[in-house]
Structures are given as C-alpha cells and as structure tokens.
Amino acid sequence: MSYDAIVIGGGACGLMCAVQAGYLGKRVAVLERNDKLGAKILISGGGRCNYTNLYATPANFISENEYFCVAALNQWTVGDTIRFFEDEGIVGQEKTLGQLFPTSNKAKDVVAVFERLLKTLGQEVFLQAEVKSVEKNPVTNTFQVVFDHQGQLETFDTAKVVMASGGLPIAKLGASDFSLRVAKRFGLQVTDTAPALVPLTITGKDAEWFAALAGNAVFSRVWNKQISFEENILFTHWGLSGPAILQISSYWKPGEVIWIDLLPKQRIAQLVQQERDRGGKRLLSQLLQDHFTKKFTDALGKFLSIDKKIASIGKQEVKLMEQVIHRFEVKPAGSKGYDKAEVMRGGVSTDELSSKKLEAKKCTGLFFGGECVDVTGWLGGYNFQWAWASGYVIAQHL
Template sequence: MDVDAIIIGAGACGLMCAVQAGFLGKRVILLEKGAKAGAKILISGGGRCNYTNLYSTDEQFISNNKHFVKSAFKQWSVSDTISFFETYGVFGKEKTLGQLFPDGKDARDIVAIFTGLCDELGQNLICKANVLDVVPIPDGFEVEYETNDVRNIITASKVVVATGGLPIPKMGATDFALKLARRYGLELTDTAPALVPLTITGKDEEWYAQLSGNTVFCEVSNDHISFEENLLFTHWGLSGPSILQISSFWRPGQTITINLLPHQDIAVIIEEERRSNGKILLSTLLSRFYTRKFTDAMGKFLPLDKQIANLTKVDIDSVHKILHEFTVKPAGDKGYDKAEVMRGGIDTDELSSKTLECKKIPGMFFGGECVDVTGWLGGYNFQWAWASGFVIAQHI
C-alpha cells in the first residue's frame, strides 16, 4: 500500500498521530491488536475519560530525563488539547485539581472523534491486527501482522510504535514495544506498575482490612514528594488518589508517611478543647474528623477512652505522632492488573525530544506510555499521549 507510515497501536497516542498526519495530507495504516480502537481510553475515569489536566507542565512527569517532555509540550499544549476536542463538540468540565472531563459526554465520544476523523481523512484503521514483526529494509520498514489467521506484510518509509505499556493485560496490553526496543539494542529504564494500589500483609493486614471502604482525606508523603487527596482503605491494603499518586515514587522496602489531619494540629485542638470541655473523651473529639469505624480502629494506637483533660504530655505527643506521622511499610503493589500506567520504558536518550524519532533507527518513532515518561494521576498521561502523537505526526 502506498502510505507514509504504519502506526502500531490505536490508543491515545496512535489515534492522535493518525489524525494529525491526516490533517497534513499524509496517509497511514493504523494497526490495532484489539477488537476496537481506544480500549484503554474507554475505561479511563470509570468510562468518563479525564482527558487532560489544566495545570499540566513538565513538573508532573517522572522520567530519567525530567526535561525530555518540554519540547513536546511546547509543540502541543493543554490549550491545544482543549481546542482540539472543543472543535469536535467535547467541552471540558473541571472536576478537582485541574482534572478535565467531557461535559455531558464520556469516553466513547472521545474515541468516536478519532475513529470518525480517521474515516474522513482516509486513514486505514485495521483492528484485530496482531503485529508479528517489524524489520528495517532499504528506505523503510516491513511490518508483518496477522488478522483472522491470515498473515500480511506491508511496507512504509516510517513506522510508529505506540503500543502502550504493561498495565491491564486482560485488555491486550503487551511488552511489544519493549521487546522491539531490546531487539534493536535500545536502552530501557526499569519498568514497574505505577498509579497502583499498595498492599499490606503480615500482622497489620487484619487492621487495614477491617477499615475496607473507609476514606480519609490526608497528606501522603515520602522523602521525595507529598500529595493531599483521599486515601481509601481496602481489604488488601491502601488505595485512593493519594496512594496511587505516591505509588509512582515508592519502591519495595520503603515506608510512606500519612498525615491523617493535614492543615490542623491535633495537639492544639486538644489544648483548646481542654479549656472549654475537658471531660469529653478523646474518641468523641476524633469523631469530629473521622468516621466512627475509623475512630474505633484507632483505639489500637490511641487512648480513646481517656477524657482529654486527663491526657498526659506523653499521651498528647503520642496522639500527635500517630495522626500526623502515621507510618506504613507496604508489602508490595497490586501489579499491572490494577495499575493505571507503567513507570519506565524506552530510555529517552534513545529518542529525539523534538521528533520522538529513534536516534539509532531513523524512521522509527516511539510515543505514549512505552517511553520513559510517566505522569501523575489526573489526566497528565493523556496529555503526554496526545502531545507525543502530534509531534510524531509532524515528522512521519
């Protein structure tokens, strides 16, 4: 087929690349292993699709090269994302912390924009296409793929690898990009689940399990960073936005610290309350801030049955440390089945930051999640996917 490029993977990056290439008059073949395009888009945000973040900058991304994303974000900004979707009838509504969701629409509408534009622009989207091999040939690449047990070989001068990362294997996630990169001698950074719940085992497992379903607004931190959002207790450990955020910065064996009462000082609250109502129990005081179930569970660590007037300095110091510096040492994480993204991937030193073209293999491009660029929770990873897709489209 006479096409300018073959794009492998019809996720956020691949779809944006195909559409933007079409706007430039370039023809592509888009190969998708799954039964339909945009499978991960469709489940994002519970099907609502948090498609960008108003406050997205290079600061919210993890990479061995923290400056790598700057060029892509200069070429395709948050404003560009917003304008693009508004052009096709999707207007954003901010939920919290800059998270932008389609107002009155959902993830299906996001995917429909891309599939509709691919049709209009004559871009050839082939689903259930399992790519078997990518081989450099003179003046381009040969891509072998299989559909319905039939093997096909197509060629183009450029190839784009946008096959995503390892999370959610039941949806078809594979290590295709990583294996291809290794095969051609490209360096990889260590990969691991990110934006993922953390597990608790051992003697404390039962204590966490009894709180399953309870949420607490808190500040979760380690030696590198902190996040203020809700924490969710589960029957196997900890989840919720704050935990997903810190998980990207957590490594096995490390501890995390949880401030269960941010922006307030429990020692000050106790002293103030003593002057007016010292006879109330510590449990009664804490029930102003937490659910009854959570307060009762804290009885393992705190003298809940003491009147606050009878709390000693040692008691108050203990209450302060427990509530403001609650330390947790997770046993592990829930793995790629529950992770939203993959941390690590193809080393950014292997790619041009301006074009995302592979330095060692001219004409081969990598974009999206398979690259060592991992965003925070809240639409940041979509912004990277859109931007990388746009950038690659300019150069294929």
C-alpha cells in the first residue's frame, strides 16, 4: 500500500494529524500499539476528557525554549479546537479555570469523533501494531517502518514519518520511550525527562502526620521560587496530591522545597485580632474550625497551641501561626512516578525541530508531535491543546 506518511501513535496528536492530513487529500496509516485508539484520551479527566482550556497561552507551557510552542498554538488555536469538535457534535462546557469538557462528560465521544472521521476520510488504522524500528534509506531517501501487527512482522516504506507515540506515563496503556529512542537514533538531542503533573511523596518523621490527614482537601496557594498556583491540595497516605500539587510538581526538582499558604484569601493575624476585638474568649481551635475541618484543625495542634484562648495568645505565637498557616514548608521526598503522572516533562529538544513544521532539522520527513516533544502544559486541558495543535501543524507539511 502507498501512504503519504506513517503516523506512529493513535493518541491525541496522531489522530488529529491523520484527520487533518485526510482533509488535505493525503493518505496516511496510523499504527497504534493498543487494541483501541485514544487510550489516554479515554481515561483523561476521570473519563470525561478535558479536551482544551479556554485560556491557553504559550505561558502555560514548560520548555527549555519557552517560545517554541508559539508558532503551533497560533496555527491551531483554542477557537479552532472548539469549532472542530462542535462541527462533529461535541459542545464544550466550562468547569474550573477554563477547563472545557464535553457536555456529555464522556471521553469516548471525543475518540468517536476521530474514529468516524478516519473512516470517512479513508485513513488506514492498524491496531495492536507495535513499531519495532524506523530506519531511513539514504539511496531512496525513504523511511522503512517495521512493526509487529498482531504477531506478524510487516514493513511500510514511506517518505514521511510522524512520531506521536507519547511519553513515559502510564505504562499499562502502552506508554514507552520509543519516540525518544527514534530521535536519538537519528542524532537528535533529548532533554532530561521526568514525571510531571504528578503527586508528591513525603517520607521521614513527617510522613505519619501527612498520612493521618489522608482525604482532607484544602484550598491553598502552593509556590516555589518560580511560580505559584491557587487550587485545592489533597492530603494522602503517602504525601500530597490535588490540582495545586500536580501543577507545582512540573516545576519541582528533587531536593527542593515548596511552600503552602493554607488560607490564601485571609490573614490569620487579622482573624486573631478580630477575635481579640470581640473579647478573645474563643479558643484558637474554634477560630481555625471556621476555615478548616476539625480533623485538620486538630492536626495543626502539632505546631500551634490550639486549645489556648485567643485573648492569651502573644505576638510570637501569632508569628508562628503566620508561618504555619501562610508559609507551610514541605520538602517532598519524591514523586509517585510515571504510573501516576499525567504527562512527561522534557523530551525531544526543541532545538532539533522546526517550530513552524515540527520537522526534524537533521532529517527531512521525520516529524515529532505531542507529548514526546519538550513542551509540557499545565493541568486542565493544556496538553490536549498542544497535541491537537502539533498534530494539525504536522499534517500541513506531509
């Protein structure tokens, strides 16, 4: 069979690339390792699929080259994503902070759009197709893609190859470093990779305190020396999770500390003073329970004299309260790793790719898109927007 390109990976980037290529009259084959398309799409957002973010800008992405994603995001905007899905019957509903979900709340509806379009456009899909190698013939200037298709080795020769096989998170869904290995095989640099949007673990003497609070969620501001986020944090048996923690994890490196403001909308010193003005007869624990659960308030007793009447609390104790409530310092031991990470940070170096085409500068006809590239979005639909945009951009140059 003759194809204009082989797309390796049937996730968000690969699917969008194949569909957009079809609109341009280009015939591609999608090779997907799993027995179904869009495995990661199907579990995203708790099975609801937060497919873009209304407020996505290049500032919401992490990369060694912060400007690299600009060209792709300008070619395929959030508006383009919304129109694309609306044309296929999926209307979005905004949840928190610009996160857009299908009104059906079913991720399978997003995957169904691509399955339908691929069939309509005549694009070929090979499931249970694990690619073994990608080589380039210097004489014919074409690529040879060898893959195991349901237990049988097959080979395609093609002028162009799209690497859209994702990153390392969630190995049970078929995640691997294959795109990174192919990049290295063709002499491309790969930046350091790490789990991102991932829960953080706590060990040592503080581990028991965190574990005792498992299940408690607190709206907080979490920050480090680079950035801050205001969303819920969630205490767990092994440390910290929740949206704010997942966000900061993408900017965290082992050995670093993070700080947490447990009451970002108010100041504990002012609340104490207001109680004093009313006579200060209440206990500190009663004041804290106006803002936290009893379980969390009791846990703060490890650091604060919560059974003291507010009238008897001195200046030094108020300073300690401010430290504990507004600048709670945590030094995570590590993260929960790729199995619990939403995405991978790092990947194929942006120095190696054309920002306008996503084609390898050193190897004509070889493209990289989606998660395997050193472009990592925030939590909340940003990584899908990058996947759609990069898939669209690549399709224009096949």
